[in-house]
Amino acid sequence: MKNIKRLALRSRMITREFWFVPAVMTVLALILAETGINMEEKYGVPESLNFVYGGGETGSRSLLSAIAGSSIGVAGTVFSITIAALSYAAGSMGPRLLENFTSDRGNQFTLGTFISTFAFSLYTLRAVTGSNDQPFVPHYNVTFALALGVACVGMLVYYLAHITRSINMTQIANLLRNDMRSALMHATLEDDPDHDGATAPPQEFWLGGETLHAPSSGYLQLMDTELLLKLACDAQVALLLHVRPGDYVFPNSVIAVGVPRLPENVMDALTLGDRRTVGQDLEYSVRQLAEVAARALSPGVNDPVTAIDIIDRFGDALCSLQDRRWPDGVYYHDHQLRLVVPVTDFDGLTDSMFHMIRQYGKSSPSVMLRMLEVLGTTASCLTDAERRGVIRRHAGLVREDALRGIENSGDRADIEDRYRDVLNTLANGPVAEVRRAARHAVRQAQGDRAD
Incomplete structure (x- = not known):
């Protein structure tokens, strides 16, 4: 059974490769060059087209040679600049962010412009x-080659500005924030007051079922839930998955259980790969941002401002979620249990966001204070009691680690003050948040006067 979603995933991964757009542009340039030559051989150049190049054979050769030589030379320069930018990104922000640079359409189109100009x-x-x-000069092509040469100059200017923005830490944080927010919006649903939620059966239900062992290893990149549900319904069985997108599947490990038996072709609905991908893997973008913050807090970098920027992006994502409903991962058909899949919940998401930053930044007062402030603001956006309890738990962890790692009495007092603000917001809701914002404004004003 063919998996259309798997084909779409593979196609999307191929089109994001660094070579794809330059290769397509080069092929199109060659086709266009052949088309221009054939048109001129058949129809010539009308006298009314005054803008078309009108030089002879020697001038055409010199002009085309100059354009070809300069375009491929600058393409080498562009490639060298890209490698330097990638080395900087890997060293300061982590190697997992390299894909964001290589899949950037601006970088791909710039390199494609130079290579296609050379090929044309x-x-x-x-x-x-x-x-x-019978001398022949393809005037149409020479004219278009001149236009491509001018385009190369414009693309070079654009590329220098673009690559400068691309390695800016704030720009990277915003791009990752957008990926994270998009993934969360696709994974969650609009709040439905009438939705009761389905509950999974106890573990005893699955005892004695037929197990599926992984035939190979890799990250689970895609889980086709619709196909899994169809397979289970057709076989009239209940199916439990033990892995979710983003998990690393070990060879011969148990990844599914079927009761009373397994449906056929379960692996057709599961796509394994060598790396994690954005999409169903909700924690991937979160971990990318968390890694940037952790590297910024390392002794060799010591950049708490970047960590604070990342914390702000996490608060942005949580407030955007607000009270959107998370899927329960339990599927019934005709009142019969057919499928149970593990899903990321609010608790696990916030753990991925804040645990690593808290552990690396526990001795940085500015980072811990900002984390408590963001948790307080997030608490004001949530009404679900369970999620507010998660915020309370993280605030307690931040306070505990901060008091253990910070020795200055004034900083410790500020930590306690921010922690009380979080508790007040959780207890009293928006009213407490207004009061907290007012106190924050007063603190800022007092700091400005002190400066």
């Missing part, structure tokens, strides 16, 4: 003949 000019150059009997 070189292909056209072979058509220029200087025979006395």
Whole structure:
């Protein structure tokens, strides 16, 4: 059974590769060059087209040679700059962010412009003949090659500005924030007051069922829930998955249980790969941001401002979720249990967001204070009691680690003050948040006067 979603995932991964857009542009340039040559051989150049290049064979050769040589030379420069940017990104922000640079369409189109200009000019150059009997100059192509040369100059200017923005830490944080928010919006549902939620059966229900062992290893990149449900319904069985997108599947490990038996072709609905991907893997973008913050808090970098920026992005994502409903991962058909899959919940998401930053930043007062402030603001956006309890738990962990790692009495007092603000917001809701915001404004004003 063919998995359309798997094909779509593979296609999306291929089109995001660094070579894809330059390769397509080069092929199109060669086709366009051949088309221009054929048109001129058949129809010539009307006298009314005054803008078309009108030089002879020698001038055409010199012009095309200059464009081809300069375009491929600058392409090498562009590639060198890209490698330098990737090295900087890998060293300061982590190697997992390299994909964000290589899949950037601006970088791909810039390199594609130079390579396609080289291919177009070189292909056209072979058509220029200087025979006395029948000389031929592809005027259309030479004119278009001139236009491509001008475009290369514009793309070079654009690329220098673009690559500078791309390695800016704030820009990277915003891009990862957008990926994270998009993934969360797709994974969650609009709040439905009438939705009661389905509950999974106890573990005893699955005892004695037929187990599926992983035939290979890799990250689970895609789980086709619709296909899994269809397979279970067709076989009239209940199916339990032990893995979720983003998990690493070990060879021969148990990944599914079927009661009373397994349906056929379960692996057709599961796509394994060598790396994690954005999409169903909700924690992937979160971990990318958390890794940037952790590296910023390392002794060799010591950049708490970047960590604070990341904490703000996490608060942004949680407040955007507000009270959107998380899927329960339990599927019934005709009142019969057919499928249970593990899902990421609010608790696990916040753990991925804050645990690593708290552990690495526990001796940084500014980071811990900002984390408590963001938790307080997030608490004001949530009404679900369970989620507010998660915020309370994280605030307690931050307070405990901060008091253990910070020795200055003034900083410790500020930690206690921010922690009380979180508790007041959790207890009293928006009213407490207004009071907290007012106190924060007073503190800022007092700091400005002190400066």
